[in-house]
Amino acid sequence: MASLKEILTRRPVAATVRLTIPAGQAKPGPPVGPAVGQYKVNLMAFCKDFNARTQKYKPDAPIAATVTVFKDNTFELSVRSPSVTWFLKKAAGIESGSGRAGHVVASTLTLKHIYEIAKVKQADPYCQYMSLEAISKSIIGRNISGKPAELVEISPVLEDSIPVIRRFTGGGTVIVDHGIIFVTFICNQNDVPKVQPYPRPIMSWSSLLYSKVFEGIADFKLRENDYVFGLRKFG
Numbered sequence: 001m002a003s004l005k006e007i008l009t010r011r012p013v014a015a016t017v018r019l020t021i022p023a024g025q026a027k028p029g030p031p032v033g034p035a036v037g038q039y040k041v042n043l044m045a046f047c048k049d050f051n052a053r054t055q056k057y058k059p060d061a062p063i064a065a066t067v068t069v070f071k072d073n074t075f076e077l078s079v080r081s082p083s084v085t086w087f088l089k090k091a092a093g094i095e096s097g098s099g100r101a102g103h104v105v106a107s108t109l110t111l112k113h114i115y116e117i118a119k120v121k122q123a124d125p126y127c128q129y130m131s132l133e134a135i136s137k138s139i140i141g142r143n144i145s146g147k148p149a150e151l152v153e154i155s156p157v158l159e160d161s162i163p164v165i166r167r168f169t170g171g172g173t174v175i176v177d178h179g180i181i182f183v184t185f186i187c188n189q190n191d192v193p194k195v196q197p198y199p200r201p202i203m204s205w206s207s208l209l210y211s212k213v214f215e216g217i218a219d220f221k222l223r224e225n226d227y228v229f230g231l232r233k234f235g
Contacts, residue, residue, distance in 0.1 A: 011072065011074070012070065012071045013069070013070055013071070014039055014069045014070060014071045015039055016066065016068055017035050017036055017039075017066070017067040018064070018065070018066050019031055019035050019067075020062050020063065020065070021062075021063055022059060022060060022061065022062060023055070023056075023057035023059055023060075023061040023062075023063050024051045024055050024057070025059060026050040026051050028043040028047060032046065036067055039069040039075075040073045041069055041073060042073075050063075050065060053077070053079050054079060057081070057082065061082045062083070062086060063080070063082065064079070064080045064083070065077060065078070065079050065080075066079075066080075080124045080125070081121060081123060081124055084121065087117040088113075088139075091109055091113040091116075091117070092113075114136050114139050115132065115136055118132050118135035118136040118139060119132060121135055121139075122135055
């Protein structure tokens, strides 16, 4: 909560401007000039400040900037790192998703990629008090399943660079090791009816898992040593 002194000394705000600018490339022309210049802000000072703060990013990185303009024509600038979606596409080497989410895999990312993205996002104002593990889980949940979800313990799988292959719409995640030696299905215990919560050979319920999880993934064959885990990654 703000102190009385802070409240009394606050400057009256004229406007709040939000815009996206390529890192290190702010110039007095569009889009900066029309958006910010109308409030009589010193454009050269703004561009210098923005470019200095974003020089650590690649020139094509889209930076979200929030400009608070005060009635005395001064300003405060807040910048955020590029969106998680932008980082994921760059890491995957793709321009867009598959267009058939849950059926066609556009690319594969390891949790090492997720961890590196989380380290960058941790510098953003809204993430600075979150742990790397919490940010990593949020990235996975929001960008693979479309909703936040508790997934796997991040640290062990980072060591093995295990790729996340597919997010199961019912609340689980499929991960496969580099040699496709085994498959692990991670889900909440009650998400999928009849699935056992403890390690068990897959042959006894392969038809259920195949129809629920692997439908639409061409040429993927389940094997005898595949397992399901109801609560967490095991082994």
